[in-house]
């Protein structure tokens with residue numbers, strides 16, 4: 019595949035940035051990949067692993083001469099990074115990010131974008147519970163959605179080029195209005211993460227069931243919760259603080275439904291439970307039909323279901 023950008027700067031060198039670097043290299047999408055991270059430990063580790071052509075000390079230095087700059091830091095850190103790099107961005111460059119929420123990032127980054135720089139906020143709906151520069155892999159974005167939330171005024175050619183870059187890394191690219199993005203992701207990702215954190219917290223607090231019993235008899239349902247609840251604490255703290263309104267709206271609805279199910283269990287209303295579970299099963303089928311998960315039992319993993 020042909021080179022799309024001459025110099026790509028990755029700010030923050032964790033799961034997403036390292037995966038982008040591997041994918042870019044594999045497809046030959048960038049002339050040079052320059053990276054930087056906040057701590058010297060991460061910068062040294064990234065140099066040792068070698069997924070960037072150059073790892074530099076500061077974000078300001080990293081963006082010099084870059085025609086694509088991607089912010090790959092937690093959403094709460096985007097504003098400060100944008101402020102640092104703003105005056106160093108090359109005219110005509112694309113400034114993007116991979117943050118899991120969009121409205122808060124646009125509000126924080128927008129004021130620091132100089133005239134002549136194209137801001138294209140984006141979110142790869144792809145990830146794992148791993149973090150840091152060792153966790154990346156080239157196929158992370160394959161067949162996963164990359165949601166862009168560009169301003170109406172953005173140059174269509176610049177946008178098309180950035181779209182082709184993500185498609186070359188294997189992503190399916192869609193466009194959304196930022197607030198709608200945040201509501202959709204509150205349903206599909208943010209609220210489920212909070213529920214997983216809560217469920218694992220409950221198991222931990224419930225003294226009548228010992229920790230070793232929880233681990234030993236961990237059935238598939240709980241195991242999946244623990245996997246999600248092992249996600250990076252900084253990233254997820256920032257997601258909830260940044261997507262407060264949409265998450266609270268979804269959690270409000272969740273609580274109402276939970277109370278309805280609780281009442282059905284108490285009153286022995288099996289019909290309610292059966293109807294509800296029939297409806298949710300159809301949603302699972304839809305996800306599989308859309309190619310976003312596997313129909314294999316236990317998500318294709320071998321060993322102990324439950």
Ligand code: NAP
Nearest residue numbers: 030031032033034056057060091095117118145146149150
């Ligand atoms: P990660 O593996 O934890 O890496 C985060 C990077 O950001 C590290 O290089 C870290 O530097 C740097 N960083 C942390 N706090 C910072 C601060 N206050 N100022 C400057 N740099 C800071 O994170 P990730 O999973 O790649 O996530 C990066 C972004 O992608 C986040 O905005 C997240 O919402 C989004 N995202 C994540 C996923 C996912 O599943 N993980 C999926 C889609 C989108 P040090 O190592 O030096 O601390």
